Amino acid sequence: MESISLSNGKNIPKVMLGSFQMNKESDMEAVVEEAISKGVYGFDTSPSYKTEESLARAVHKALSKHTDVKREDLFIGSKIDSWMMMEGKGDIRKYVEDVLERTKLSYLDLLLIHWPQPEYLVQTYLCMEKLYEEGMVKSIGVCNLKVRHFNKLIEGGATITPHVAQNEIHPFNTEEELVSYCKEKNIVVQAYSPLCRMIPEIKNDATLNILAIKYGVSVAQLMLRFHTQRGLVPIVKTSSPKRVSENTDIFNFTIEEDDMKTISLLDRHFKMFLESRCCPGY
Amino acid sequence: MRGLIIAVIILAVLILIALFLWLSNKAYFKFLRHDKPTSYFKDLRYRNVEGIIVGNGAVFKYLYPRRNQQKIYICTTHRRSLDMDFAALKTYFSHVKDGGTAYIYADYGDFKKYKDLRTPADFEIIHPHIFLERQEKPRKLRNKYPVIFFPGYTFSYLFMRTFKMMGMYKKDRALLSNVAYNEKDVKEMGEMLSEMASFCLERTLKPVILLMDNGDMRVNNELKETCVRSGEVEVKIIKRSSDFKEILFK
Numbered sequence: 001m002e003s004i005s006l007s008n009g010k011n012i013p014k015v016m017l018g019s020f021q022m023n024k025e026s027d028m029e030a031v032v033e034e035a036i037s038k039g040v041y042g043f044d045t046s047p048s049y050k051t052e053e054s055l056a057r058a059v060h061k062a063l064s065k066h067t068d069v070k071r072e073d074l075f076i077g078s079k080i081d082s083w084m085m086m087e088g089k090g091d092i093r094k095y096v097e098d099v100l101e102r103t104k105l106s107y108l109d110l111l112l113i114h115w116p117q118p119e120y121l122v123q124t125y126l127c128m129e130k131l132y133e134e135g136m137v138k139s140i141g142v143c144n145l146k147v148r149h150f151n152k153l154i155e156g157g158a159t160i161t162p163h164v165a166q167n168e169i170h171p172f173n174t175e176e177e178l179v180s181y182c183k184e185k186n187i188v189v190q191a192y193s194p195l196c197r198m199i200p201e202i203k204n205d206a207t208l209n210i211l212a213i214k215y216g217v218s219v220a221q222l223m224l225r226f227h228t229q230r231g232l233v234p235i236v237k238t239s240s241p242k243r244v245s246e247n248t249d250i251f252n253f254t255i256e257e258d259d260m261k262t263i264s265l266l267d268r269h270f271k272m273f274l275e276s277r278c279c280p281g282y
Numbered sequence: 283m284r285g286l287i288i289a290v291i292i293l294a295v296l297i298l299i300a301l302f303l304w305l306s307n308k309a310y311f312k313f314l315r316h317d318k319p320t321s322y323f324k325d326l327r328y329r330n331v332e333g334i335i336v337g338n339g340a341v342f343k344y345l346y347p348r349r350n351q352q353k354i355y356i357c358t359t360h361r362r363s364l365d366m367d368f369a370a371l372k373t374y375f376s377h378v379k380d381g382g383t384a385y386i387y388a389d390y391g392d393f394k395k396y397k398d399l400r401t402p403a404d405f406e407i408i409h410p411h412i413f414l415e416r417q418e419k420p421r422k423l424r425n426k427y428p429v430i431f432f433p434g435y436t437f438s439y440l441f442m443r444t445f446k447m448m449g450m451y452k453k454d455r456a457l458l459s460n461v462a463y464n465e466k467d468v469k470e471m472g473e474m475l476s477e478m479a480s481f482c483l484e485r486t487l488k489p490v491i492l493l494m495d496n497g498d499m500r501v502n503n504e505l506k507e508t509c510v511r512s513g514e515v516e517v518k519i520i521k522r523s524s525d526f527k528e529i530l531f532k
């Protein structure tokens with residue numbers, strides 16, 4: 001699969017696979033195996049999903065089978081959770097060392113702050129900058145930030161602009177302001193919950209269904225293509241190997257400009273993950 | 283024989299008391315489950331609502347949670363410190379749309395009375411990270427059996443909830459708090475309210491402070507003055523129970 005360049009010259013795949021609520025090890029193995037055999041090399045995890053180890057095990061297994069694929073071809077991102085930020089008072093080095101040990105990975109391609117825990121956002125980010133300079137992580141970034149949080153990082157003395165920003169983005173929440181801010185700062189935006197978790201309201205949305213028929217694709221494919229055409233990297237989760245193919249086979253059609261606008265008009269600031277409920281004081 | 287009868291009676295009374303306490307404890311959690319905000323992930327309603335209200339005491343008595351076509355997210359409770367009201371605001375404000383309103387109800391009397399109070403409801407309703415950050419551990423046993431550890435609080439909550447359920451608080455009533463002015467307390471409360479207001483403004487929410495009418499005019503005048511200093515803050519005085527509905531659902 002093609003990739004996009006980050007501001008530090010590293011490459012990130014155009015579509016990545018998520019692992020939130022991927023509870024069964026057998027599903028993880030099957031999905032990772034299918035992904036790697038299809039050339040899909042980007043994976044997202046987090047300590048709170050409890051999938052770091054199962055993902056790593058599945059990756060190691062798939063790599064031993066597909067000897068033509070190297071670790072360097074893959075892009076694995078994990079996160080720093082709020083409790084780590086609080087417990088370490090921003091010094092999160094030991095958690096990163098720990099995840100590398102547990103997953104038997106020598107580095108992470110991307111380390112993200114999961115939620116901007118107000119008291120420790122800046123300290124944590126400054127610590128991540130150090131880990132990045134030491135090469136323990138190849139890129140750094142943030143999740144769920146608004147522009148005001150980015151300003152806090154700058155005021156707090158951050159010297160490296162985040163390489164990646166991961167936010168909840170789908171047709172019901174297009175995050176125009178954040179996306180244009182990131183574009184201006186050369187930050188690649190990852191769209192999480194890119195299918196809005198396929199809740200009935202989105203699955204049955206008339207506009208999306210009509211457009212999906214027009215392009216001869218599924219509603220999921222239409223939404224994922226919408227993201228990639230906006231220059232975003234969708235992180236989509238599926239426990240089904242069949243859907244891995246469906247969700248990544250999205251580059252053989254182009255959504256017309258007018259239809260892109262029509263999809264954007266579905267925006268109603270609807271979020272699955274309400275910020276303050278995940279991160280009080282957000 | 284007489285001794286045996288007395289022992290049996292004492293035992294029966296003890297059993298009845300234990301049963302009463304057990305049922306009260308159960309009823310407390312049943313009510314609380316209803317009063318507490320629902321899981322945002324399972325319940326997809328209450329997004330981009332017009333406003334949120336936090337506060338305790340009178341506002342809790344006269345408002346029903348989530349019974350108003352989802353316009354105002356009601357996040358009030360019985361006997362909560364202002365500090366915990368702030369924590370509740372921090373936990374729930376994302377239910378409100380950008381530019382929406384945050385109503386903060388505060389009563390000077392309650393502020394003084396419940397300053398350092400932590401109820402089991404606080405640990406149920408407020409995000410655990412707030413306590414983690416303050417290194418405050420929820421005491422499991424105390425939270426599980428409030429009827430034993432907080433009898434006054436639990437029974438007053440049960441009475442109030444029962445009366446509320448029976449519609450006893452529907453009637454319009456004049457509200458007045460008659461608590462003596464104390465410079466230090468008023469200053470402390472004013473600073474906290476102003477901090478809450480700044481918090482809202484930074485998040486593009488419009489803060490509206492609702493103060494309970496007080497016998498001593500100095501209390502609310504000074505509170506008002508401190509709050510207004512933090513920016514575009516509206517301050518309203520609640521004189522009657524019907525004022526809540528008028529302000530919130532007009």
Ligand SMILES: NC(=O)c1ccc[n+]([C@@H]2O[C@H](COP(=O)([O-])OP(=O)(O)OC[C@H]3O[C@@H](n4cnc5c(N)ncnc54)[C@H](OP(=O)(O)O)[C@@H]3O)[C@@H](O)[C@H]2O)c1
Nearest residue numbers: 018019020143192193194195196197198220236237238239
């Ligand atoms: N940074 C953060 O705060 C954050 C928060 C949330 C998520 N994330 C990341 O983003 C990833 C994706 O987000 P998400 O899991 O919330 O939501 P999502 O990817 O939008 O949706 C996942 C849901 O859609 C279904 N699905 C996937 N492909 C489908 C298809 N082609 N047709 C129909 N249904 C399909 C999946 O079911 P099946 O599994 O049955 O296929 C699953 O129920 C997560 O796994 C996680 O890695 C990050």
